[in-house]
Amino acid sequence: MFKYDQQKAPLYEALERFRRQRVVPFDVPGHKRGRGNPELAQLLGDKCVGLDVNSMKPLDNLCHPISVIYEAEKLAADAFGAEHSFFMVGGTTSSVQSMILSVCKANDKIILPRNVHKSVINALVLCGAIPVYVNPEVNNHIGISLGIKNSQLEQAIKQNPDAVAVFVNNPTYYGVCSDIKTIVKIAHEHNMKVLVDEAHGTHFYFGEKLPVSAMEAGADMSAVSMHKSGGSLTQSSLLLINKGVNADHVRQIINLTQTTSASYLLMSSLDISRRNLALRGEESFKKVINMAEYARSEINDIGGYYAYGKDLIDGGSVFDFDTTKLSVFTRDIGLAGIEVYDLLRDEYDIQIEFGDIGNILAYISIGDRIQDIERLVGALADIKRLYQKDHTKMFSREYLTPEVVATPQQAFYAEKESLPIDEAKGRICSEFVMCYPPGIPILAPGERITDDVIDYIKYAKEKGCSMQGTEDTAVERLNVLK
Amino acid sequence: MEFWFSELHTNNVKLSIRVEKQLFSGKSDFQQIDVFESSEFGRFLTSDGTVIFSEKDEFTYDEMIVHVPMAVHPDVKKVLVIGGGDGGVARELSYYDELEVIDVVEPDEMFVEVCKKFFPDNAKGLNDKRVNIYYQDGLRFLRSRHGEYDLIINDATDPFGHTAGLFTKEFYGCCYKALKDDGIMVYQHGSPFYDEDEEACRAMHKRAFRSFPISRVYQAHIPTCAAGYWLFGFASKKYHPIKDFNARRWNERGIKTWYYTTNLHTGAFMLPKYVEDLLVEEEQRKGDLIK
Numbered sequence: 011m012f013k014y015d016q017q018k019a020p021l022y023e024a025l026e027r028f029r030r031q032r033v034v035p036f037d038v039p040g041h042k043r044g045r046g047n048p049e050l051a052q053l054l055g056d057k058c059v060g061l062d063v064n065s066m067k068p069l070d071n072l073c074h075p076i077s078v079i080y081e082a083e084k085l086a087a088d089a090f091g092a093e094h095s096f097f098m099v100g101g102t103t104s105s106v107q108s109m110i111l112s113v114c115k116a117n118d119k120i121i122l123p124r125n126v127h128k129s130v131i132n133a134l135v136l137c138g139a140i141p142v143y144v145n146p147e148v149n150n151h152i153g154i155s156l157g158i159k160n161s162q163l164e165q166a167i168k169q170n171p172d173a174v175a176v177f178v179n180n181p182t183y184y185g186v187c188s189d190i191k192t193i194v195k196i197a198h199e200h201n202m203k204v205l206v207d208e209a210h211g212t213h214f215y216f217g218e219k220l221p222v223s224a225m226e227a228g229a230d231m232s233a234v235s236m237h238k239s240g241g242s243l244t245q246s247s248l249l250l251i252n253k254g255v256n257a258d259h260v261r262q263i264i265n266l267t268q269t270t271s272a273s274y275l276l277m278s279s280l281d282i283s284r285r286n287l288a289l290r291g292e293e294s295f296k297k298v299i300n301m302a303e304y305a306r307s308e309i310n311d312i313g314g315y316y317a318y319g320k321d322l323i324d325g326g327s328v329f330d331f332d333t334t335k336l337s338v339f340t341r342d343i344g345l346a347g348i349e350v351y352d353l354l355r356d357e358y359d360i361q362i363e364f365g366d367i368g369n370i371l372a373y374i375s376i377g378d379r380i381q382d383i384e385r386l387v388g389a390l391a392d393i394k395r396l397y398q399k400d401h402t403k404m405f406s407r408e409y410l411t412p413e414v415v416a417t418p419q420q421a422f423y424a425e426k427e428s429l430p431i432d433e434a435k436g437r438i439c440s441e442f443v444m445c446y447p448p449g450i451p452i453l454a455p456g457e458r459i460t461d462d463v464i465d466y467i468k469y470a471k472e473k474g475c476s477m478q479g480t481e482d483t484a485v486e487r488l489n490v491l492k
Numbered sequence: 493m494e495f496w497f498s499e500l501h502t503n504n505v506k507l508s509i510r511v512e513k514q515l516f517s518g519k520s521d522f523q524q525i526d527v528f529e530s531s532e533f534g535r536f537l538t539s540d541g542t543v544i545f546s547e548k549d550e551f552t553y554d555e556m557i558v559h560v561p562m563a564v565h566p567d568v569k570k571v572l573v574i575g576g577g578d579g580g581v582a583r584e585l586s587y588y589d590e591l592e593v594i595d596v597v598e599p600d601e602m603f604v605e606v607c608k609k610f611f612p613d614n615a616k617g618l619n620d621k622r623v624n625i626y627y628q629d630g631l632r633f634l635r636s637r638h639g640e641y642d643l644i645i646n647d648a649t650d651p652f653g654h655t656a657g658l659f660t661k662e663f664y665g666c667c668y669k670a671l672k673d674d675g676i677m678v679y680q681h682g683s684p685f686y687d688e689d690e691e692a693c694r695a696m697h698k699r700a701f702r703s704f705p706i707s708r709v710y711q712a713h714i715p716t717c718a719a720g721y722w723l724f725g726f727a728s729k730k731y732h733p734i735k736d737f738n739a740r741r742w743n744e745r746g747i748k749t750w751y752y753t754t755n756l757h758t759g760a761f762m763l764p765k766y767v768e769d770l771l772v773e774e775e776q777r778k779g780d781l782i783k
Contacts, residue, residue, distance in 0.1 A: 308635070311635075311636075312635070357661055358660060358661050358662055359660065359661075379654075380629070381522075381629060381631075381654060381656075381657050382657070384629045384631040384632050384657055385631060385656075385657045385660060387631070387632070387635065388631040388632075388634070388635060388657070388660075388662035388663065388665075388666055389660070389661070389662040391635050391662070391665075391666065392661065392662045392665035392666060392669075395665060395669060396665065
């Protein structure tokens with residue numbers, strides 16, 4: 011159980027006290043509790059703009075917490091079973107980057123799967139570390155990347171005994187989990203730190219029947235997107251660290267890039283959400299699991315769709331599966347995931363998390379109601395009835411094995427030229443190309459541009475994926491090394 | 493003592509009814525249900541603060557949503573009522589001897605219990621031997637039905653509340669699929685008068701028009717509705733509400749009504765200009781038509 015009283019929410023309580031004191035503001039922000047910006051106050055509400063205040067003694071300071079933020083972080087660490095926690099206001103991107111910058115310097119090697127979020131490779135651009143990719147296995151039927159196999163990791167370590175860290179996505183966007191406990195054991199035996207992108211796994215800390223969390227598995231650091239399944243405001247996040255990691259060093263790293271005007275709206279949302287999760291999380295996520303399982307079985311009953319779950323588990327690259335995720339393979343009804351994603355929004359007023367080439371992902375959370383699940387399932391049934399097509403000429407692969415020629419940092423800062431995409435074959439890319447969401451790069455800086463990659467980019471564009479990362483916003487040209 | 497029930501019809505307009513006493517207040521998994529006694533409207537029931545029906549004016553929509561399609565379709569045997577846990581629609585349907593099955597799908601058991609207790613005259617419709625009540629979500633119930641029904645009545649009234657799922661493209665699509673080849677669906681089409689309601693009203697027509705070959709709208713005067721003015725949708729695979737309307741056959745049945753007449757039937761489809769205009773606008777809006 012918890013060490014501290016999880017009923018407390020020190021930051022939230024301090025803000026409430028502060029609000030009642032009616033202090034006259036001669037500090038920033040200049041909107042002064044919204045009075046200077048009535049339209050904003052009208053949009054967000056007086057209470058919200060009234061709490062948008064600056065760091066001050068009674069409210070502590072995120073760059074150097076000593077009172078209420080310190081207490082709130084301590085409570086969060088306790089709730090997540092971590093040694094220490096950091097409130098983050100730059101999204102989980104900032105948590106991920108702080109993890110990497112904390113353990114890697116220029117020319118250090120880091121072992122990671124290629125299907126990481128772009129924030130990971132961005133961190134490598136910043137610090138100059140060298141990525142060693144463990145190619146994730148791909149489920150060829152549904153075309154998604156899976157987790158890391160222990161044997162693959164062991165081999166990568168053998169080939170790169172000088173690597174300083176192992177980075178793991180757990181779970182992946184689609185809900186696939188690796189054998190994180192064994193990964194930690196193997197990595198620690200070789201004196202490597204284990205960093206976990208747990209952006210999609212906040213709920214692992216608060217539920218039975220859920221895969222093991224990074225902290226429980228003994229990982230050294232974990233980036234937790236509280237704003238995803240945890241219920242806090244968008245852009246708020248947590249960075250968790252375990253025993254043996256120097257918290258003060260991590261704080262310095264965070265402060266290299268973090269704002270000095272952290273939003274109290276974001277921070278208080280972390281404090282309140284942590285309290286809610288600690289007190290009611292288990293019960294809430296039980297409901298989420300039930301809703302997702304119900305939706306899965308109803309969607310599979312429609313026929314044509316494949317809503318996968320624990321049936322993917324194979325003891326290797328799918329060691330466990332997060333059953334709160336509702337990922338559905340759509341290609342067998344002749345529609346790319348992105349096409350179903352667009353139909354759901356344009357025709358049915360339903361916004362889901364993302365659609366890729368062969369799959370969609372609907373995010374089920376503590377805010378959902380069963381009648382909304384019925385809408386989603388009903389819409390999928392109706393889409394099949396109205397829009398089903400022949401599926402023989404469709405792309406399936408979601409993962410292309412990259413050939414890394416230069417480190418992300420070298421490639422990003424190197425002399426480069428811009429070429430039409432068709433003429434870029436064989437060259438080394440100096441920028442990212444990705445569909446967003448999910449934000450997993452198709453090409454990262456330093457990788458060779460192949461025919462497969464060019465075909466994939468064109469197909470994704472044609473199907474309506476939102477492409478990002480390139481200097482050319484239309485993604486018709488690519489920057490390549492000279 | 494003055495005791496008033498008020499409902500905001502828009503942020504700037506409200507309907508207030510003087511209440512004699514409150515008879516019931518309870519919260520189900522789906523909604524907050526309250527029942528009041530008033531001198532003007534008799535007993536009335538509210539869901540999340542919105543009037544669902546009153547003793548004084550429920551006859552209007554129960555009759556309009558049942559008799560209009562029944563006077564058009566020549567051979568109805570199997571009817572599905574979505575929502576309608578109060579029994580008013582089932583009561584009107586029970587006057588038709590040729591019906592064989594009346595399936596009523598209502599997610600909220602508490603709603604049915606409250607209606608049985610406080611509105612026995614409506615709820616008696618649910619006692620008809622041909623009525624089967626399914627305590628289920630309407631969309632879920634429909635998903636597994638193919639070509640089964642002659643008539644589907646969507647009795648849900650609120651496109652913003654817990655029944656929002658019954659005003660969506662997926663719902664109209666599922667209804668289309670559940671109907672026989674000559675089936676009809678009628679539904680509450682909301683009020684076109686206030687801006688926010690108008691948007692919902694437009695969206696409904698846009699979806700129904702794209703889901704069914706024939707899609708017309710008819711109207712009635714219902715005092716407790718927003719602006720006192722209410723529309724119904726008539727979506728049909730084969731029968732036209734006016735061209736296939738058989739007044740003589742309906743009148744021969746001798747059903748006693750307070751609102752519906754066969755003269756009014758035709759008139760109800762004659763809409764004010766601004767309503768006609770907004771419907772036509774939605775019909776002409778670009779978008780995928782049914783294939």
